[in-house]
Amino acid sequence: MNRRRFIQTTALGLTAFTVPPLVPGCTTAGGSDSGTLSTGQNWSNVPGNLLGPNAKAGHWLRQTLAPATAVEPDIYDVVIVGGGISGLSARRWLWQKGVRNTLMLELETQPGGNSGSGKNDVSAFPWGAHYLPVPDARHAELIDFLRETGTITGCTANGTPIYNDYHLCHDPEERLFLDGRWQDGLIPNEGIPDADHQQITRFLALIETLKKAKGADGRDAFAIPLDRSSTDPAYRLLDTITMTEWLDQQGFTSTYLRWYVAYSCKDDYGTTPNQTSAWAGLHYFASRKGVGVDANGATLTSAVLTWPEGNGFLMNQLRQQADSPIRSQTIAYAIDLADPSAVRVSVNNVPTGKQTVIRARKVLLAVPQFVANRLLTTADPTRTATGFHYAPWVVVNLTVNALPQTAGKTLCWDNVLYGTESVGYVSANHQHLTDSPQRVLTIYRPLTGNDPAEVRRRAYHTTREEWLHQTMTELETAHPGLSAHIQQADVWVWGHGMISPTPGFIWGEARQKARQPVQARVYFAHSDLSGISIFEEAFSQGIRAVNAMLTGGGIAT
Template sequence: MNRREFVKTTSLLTLPVILKSCNWLATDINFDVKVSSDIGTGHLLLKSKDFPLQRISPVETLIVGGGISGMSAACKLKNNDFLLCELSDNLGGSSSADSFNGNFFSQGAHYDYAYPKNYGPEVLSLLEELNIIEFLPWTETWSFKDHQHLIKHRRKNQCYSDGNFRHDVIPNEEQKKQLINIMEPYIDEMVLPTRLIDPAYQHFNDISLLDFVTGKMPVDEGFIRGLDYYMKDDYGAGCKQVSALAGIHYFACRPYYSESVELFSPPEGNHYFIKKMKRFVGEEQLLTSHMISAINKSKNGFEVQIIDVKQQLIKVVQVKNIIYAGQKHALKYIYPEAAPLFRENTYAPWMVVNMVVSDSPLPAVGYWQNEMLTEDESFMGFVDSRSQQPTSNGQRILSAYYCLTPSLRTDLVNVENNKMKIAEVTIRRISEYFGVSVAEHVHKVFIKAMGHAMPIPSPGYLFKDKNNIRTEKNLVFAGVDNSRLPLLFEAIDSGITAVNLLKG
């Protein structure tokens, strides 16, 4: 059967085209589509000018942002006087999750690999304390304790391109072997966090990955397209935009091609780590739906204004220390003095489309990551929950990912108006993959739009920790957008480092 029989050519618009329109009217779907986004932040700031003020008790340390880095800082400050504020109504940031009929699914970062023994001991120690990992001396790696969330390697991934299936996004196997041979000398040298990488390799941060590779092997359009996919998947941009060091790290940070490396992917993705951290810290000092609107220096530290979104009031608090683990683009509104430190950051917007579908029309087994190369270069394919664990109620969750160019960030304001068209086009692409019409089996669709989801590690980005040149000793920065690779391990390390800096 021709898979393209399930596709209406007029509906296969690219996401960038859809987002350019204020409102698409034509659609065939009739189920509920829920959109989550922090796009309305600016409107909230304007509206909050009329909110009443309420002074609350002083706090020693304020953590701005409840993503992985902010929560890691909270773990290190357990039993200390601190308060964490997160704008969204759930913790997690770019590692958020949602649920339907009791089945959780990821709306952001969704996996990690077992850790080599030479990775940073501070992060490994915290993950061990959280009861997430354990050291296996016979493999000399840190393994995940919840084995039910390990993905079977034979079901790890499959690539669909131009109507055909293949094993890898790079079509030429010989070129892929050449690429791996080029990366082999750097295995064991590309550690995490990246601040521990030997300075002898840091010059790779100054050139693009494409320049590095083309200096060592011949490439063609198919190879570059596949390499672009790899880089966008982890770093938000193609091999021309990403530094060689970031690219080398992608292929050489673990012995992927000589050993079987554990792949850990719970149904809720990296929100699994957030839940563990939340349970470890306790909920009393973790405030969601609380947005930091202003930071002002004061005699004894800082006076901070916090918008309580649900109660529609502004809380004013005196704090001694601040760990800023939120998105750095917001500093120009909150604390303008620090905004210039992050002026050169470039972010990749991401969008996740989760589809809850009936399990019966789909194959009984599925691949975890279903990579798709289509005419829409922003579409990355989808993750199939069937490879993680069977869901209840005969339902299955297919989570599609879109990686957008930075220029499209402002167009995310149109997601709400275009949610039906986005859902329809995504469903048709996945129907083509399976060779089965999925549309009539969809129960609900969830869309998560993240305008600043991922800092792009372009040439020159790494090894410029802004904490080394910050203007205030008691205001430190955490997060992967502080000159780090956009990886879980880096985010955790940034939170730990921030706490250590405050402790001196």
């Protein structure tokens, strides 16, 4: 009995969430016709919310405020500022190393960063990152973590991991809407000219070569975590040019291939090929080397792990694997290193406005560098991290009671529309394996542009109705009549959604300098210190920072 039939037969699909019903939420009034699609749909009448990180509290950090004076009595071994994946990974790693006297400070009501999630009476759904490719078995720390989560259930005689069927994305996985028809997979294939087919075939063959390539130092040319990649200049020089320049050098002119490469850059980096380091662009394709088997013994070489809540599942697992306290709705706004016995962290309780000082022997800043710079303005004014660029994103979750289909491949987990601004949508309740017509569609749209700051400013001034108008203008081309089936529409704006690997950044000095500790007392961990915003990098940055912290001494384990 296959997994789909088994789950349907035993009624083990994840459909029994006890959650609030769909209810109307706050909306932002748009212009005279910003909420109305050509079909006549008025988006102001559709329940939902315009959401995002706590921008008000975050902007409060920009103010010049005097350090707090009321000192809390406890002294912690480690205070972690920031509850994203890097911070949670560090908290777990400290716990496993026996360092229990720690405190995490989190601005939001719940930790998670861009691995956060939501849920309603139809399904849980992601607000950001939504999958993890089966990892390289050599990434021992991540493999161990996945064992602890139950995602890996055992291994074969030769050590190959066996994966939990309920965590593997089930078929059908991917489809592409091209020329009015859905086709299997995301690489343009059906109905394209032979010359384009030939270029795509040559590109994929080159990628296979790069997957196996090793530098003169014996390391993989492209690896995850990326700091394990080869130092060979033959590969690292790719970081000095754009992905577009590399395509030009290789003679790849196919419009379809260039669209696929552009889609891939937007998907992981929020950038266009003109803005993306060629090394990073190739890393997207050539670094995934995970191998495993499923519960029935089938070999997995390109599978992904996913859950209705996306990487919210992994976030919750990280959180549960340590028992040290997390103080939510608390923003750190200044760090003082003048006291040699303890680092003083001034914090503000967001709901009450009460300001206090928390003391720690060491502090881990698991926040983006533009936040770390502000925290350290008075403690170390010489420490500035430059060259960090962040891509804004918008994520739309649509709850629908039906999904009108067009010709071709049936609904998949990942559904991409050729030539659109978005990178498609995932069916959040794909893993439920039920035949219910109700679904949550999670649409991802990177906001690309030559000036991210200006794009970010416009995003903050765009209404929910305008986002829905843009989203449905795309989706209606593949799902005519979908607008009439929307029950709820929620929009999340990520002003600084992910780090952008611009040319020269990954193997330049800025990234290396930014992660150097200050006085062996303040350490740094965030995916932006990798230059690539994926779960594996954030997870590894937390472990790297803790290992450096423990090596520096001053903490009993």
